[in-house]
Amino acid sequence: MQGTSTSSGDVCAPLKRKMKFTDMNIDCIESCLEHLKLDDLLNAAASNKRLNRAASFIYHRSYSTKLIHLNIVPGNRSLQFRPNSRIEFCNLMSSLRLLRCFGNLIKNILISYKGVYKIVDDDLDDIGINNYELTLRAIEYLNEYCTESSTLIQFNKLKNVPVYLKEQFKHVTKLQMVDCDFTELVENNSFNAIFPRTEEFFVSITDSILYPTSSFKFMANHFPFLERLHIRHSDRYLIETRSLKQSLTAAIHLNPQLKQLTIKQYNSFFDANFLQSVNNSLKNLEFLGLSMDEEFNSKANGELIQFKNLKTLEIYIQSSAESFQIPFAIDKLEVLVFAMNVRLTNFSYEFIEKHPYLTNLTLHAIKHEHAINSRINVSRIANSLPLLEKLKFAMNINITIDEILPHCTKFKSLNEMSFCQHGNVEVTALKPFESIGWSGTVERMSQKTRINLKRIKSE
Incomplete structure (x- = not known):
C-alpha cells in the first residue's frame, strides 16, 4: 500500500x-x-x-632515540636523515608541527642558528622576519611541549637563550652550548634553575663571532648533579676572553663534586697556573682531559699539581720541546692516554714511570706528518709498568712486529696489545707470538695493518 x-x-x-x-x-x-x-x-x-x-x-x-636537529632556513622545506641518527628539519612549519605533535616524545634535540635570511616561505605572512626570529619561535614551542621529555639539548650559535627558556627542563642531563653568545645575559641568571638535573655540560668556542666581550656567566652556577664538564676552545682569536676563564674558574669552585673535566684548547689559555688555582675544588676528579703547548708551564710556580683521586688522564702535548715536563702528581692513576706532537721524550718516560699502577696505556702522535718512527722504548715501558693489562699504539705511530716481539714476555700482566705496521701483514706473520702464549688477528687499512694481540689463557 x-x-x-x-x-x-x-x-x-x-x-x-x-x-x-x-x-x-x-x-x-x-x-x-x-x-x-x-x-x-x-x-x-x-x-x-x-x-x-x-x-x-x-x-x-x-624515532624517539634520534637527535632532532631544528636548523630552520626560510624557503627550505626539506626533512633529511643525517648520519649518526640525526634528523634535520629546515622548515619552520614542519618543526613546529613536530614539537606540537611529538614534543612529549623527543629526548634529544639540537637547535641551530645559521644566519639572517629573507623569508621566501609562502606559508608565512611575516615577510622579512629573519632566521633568528624563526628559531626563537621553535624555542617557544620547546618550552611548551618538550620540558618533560628532553634529556639532551644542544644550542648552536644562539644568543641569550635563557631569555626565551621560561620553563624548567626537569630531565635534561646533557647540555651542550656551541658558539653561543650570551653577552646580554642578565647578571643573576637562572640557568641552573632551568636545567636543574644537568650531569654533563659541554661548552665549545670555535667561531670568531664570539668577541672578547662575550659573557660566559651562564656557566658560573652551582649545578647540584653536574659531574662532567667539557670545554673546547679552539679559536686563536679568542685567547684573551677573560670572561671565559673567570666563569670556568667560578664553575669549578661552585661544583666541587665534578668527576670529569676536559679542556681542549688551541693553546694553553688554561695553563698550569689555572689548574693550580682551582685544584682545591677538584678533589673528587676522576678523569682529566687536557691539551697543552710550550706555554702551559710558563706561569707555573714550579710546584706539582696534586690529584688524589684521578684515575684517568688524557693529555695532548702540542710541543716539540725536549724539556717539556708534565707538572702533575697523581696517586691512583690507572688509565693514561698520551698524545705527543713528535715523540716520547725522556721526561715523558719519566712521567710514565712515576705511575706504576697503570693498567691501560694508549700512545698517540697528534699529527700524521710527525708520525713516530721506531722510537718507542717498549722495554722501558714494560719494565716500569708491572700491572699494565692493555697497551695500544695508535695508527699514526709506526712500529713493527720485530720491535714488539722481543718484549712481550717482559709484560707481566699484559693481556691485550694493539699496534700498526706499514704495508700488508698476513696473519701467518703472527705465528712467532703463539710460541710465547699470544694469539693475534690483523685488520687491513689503506696503507697499514693493525695487529691485535691477546694473551692465550692457560687451561
Missing part, C-alpha cells in the same frame, strides 16, 4: 554506510600509518587526535 511500503534499499541504507579510516581500532590504524614517511606521519598526527595517538606509537618506536 502506498505510504506503508518500504523498499529494500531504504531498509539496508544504514548498513551501507562506509566505515571511516578512524573507525578502525587503534592497532589497525597504527599498522596503516607505519608505512608512511616521517613528514607524512606528521601530517597525519596533526589532522586528528585518534591518528595522533596511533602516530605517537610509531614515532616512539622508530
Whole structure:
C-alpha cells in the first residue's frame, strides 16, 4: 500500500554506510600509518587526535632515540636523515608541527642558528622576519611541549637563550652550548634553575663571532648533579676572553663534586697556573682531559699539581720541546692516554714511570706528518709498568712486529696489545707470538695493518 511500503534499499541504507579510516581500532590504524614517511606521519598526527595517538606509537618506536636537529632556513622545506641518527628539519612549519605533535616524545634535540635570511616561505605572512626570529619561535614551542621529555639539548650559535627558556627542563642531563653568545645575559641568571638535573655540560668556542666581550656567566652556577664538564676552545682569536676563564674558574669552585673535566684548547689559555688555582675544588676528579703547548708551564710556580683521586688522564702535548715536563702528581692513576706532537721524550718516560699502577696505556702522535718512527722504548715501558693489562699504539705511530716481539714476555700482566705496521701483514706473520702464549688477528687499512694481540689463557 502506498505510504506503508518500504523498499529494500531504504531498509539496508544504514548498513551501507562506509566505515571511516578512524573507525578502525587503534592497532589497525597504527599498522596503516607505519608505512608512511616521517613528514607524512606528521601530517597525519596533526589532522586528528585518534591518528595522533596511533602516530605517537610509531614515532616512539622508530624515532624517539634520534637527535632532532631544528636548523630552520626560510624557503627550505626539506626533512633529511643525517648520519649518526640525526634528523634535520629546515622548515619552520614542519618543526613546529613536530614539537606540537611529538614534543612529549623527543629526548634529544639540537637547535641551530645559521644566519639572517629573507623569508621566501609562502606559508608565512611575516615577510622579512629573519632566521633568528624563526628559531626563537621553535624555542617557544620547546618550552611548551618538550620540558618533560628532553634529556639532551644542544644550542648552536644562539644568543641569550635563557631569555626565551621560561620553563624548567626537569630531565635534561646533557647540555651542550656551541658558539653561543650570551653577552646580554642578565647578571643573576637562572640557568641552573632551568636545567636543574644537568650531569654533563659541554661548552665549545670555535667561531670568531664570539668577541672578547662575550659573557660566559651562564656557566658560573652551582649545578647540584653536574659531574662532567667539557670545554673546547679552539679559536686563536679568542685567547684573551677573560670572561671565559673567570666563569670556568667560578664553575669549578661552585661544583666541587665534578668527576670529569676536559679542556681542549688551541693553546694553553688554561695553563698550569689555572689548574693550580682551582685544584682545591677538584678533589673528587676522576678523569682529566687536557691539551697543552710550550706555554702551559710558563706561569707555573714550579710546584706539582696534586690529584688524589684521578684515575684517568688524557693529555695532548702540542710541543716539540725536549724539556717539556708534565707538572702533575697523581696517586691512583690507572688509565693514561698520551698524545705527543713528535715523540716520547725522556721526561715523558719519566712521567710514565712515576705511575706504576697503570693498567691501560694508549700512545698517540697528534699529527700524521710527525708520525713516530721506531722510537718507542717498549722495554722501558714494560719494565716500569708491572700491572699494565692493555697497551695500544695508535695508527699514526709506526712500529713493527720485530720491535714488539722481543718484549712481550717482559709484560707481566699484559693481556691485550694493539699496534700498526706499514704495508700488508698476513696473519701467518703472527705465528712467532703463539710460541710465547699470544694469539693475534690483523685488520687491513689503506696503507697499514693493525695487529691485535691477546694473551692465550692457560687451561
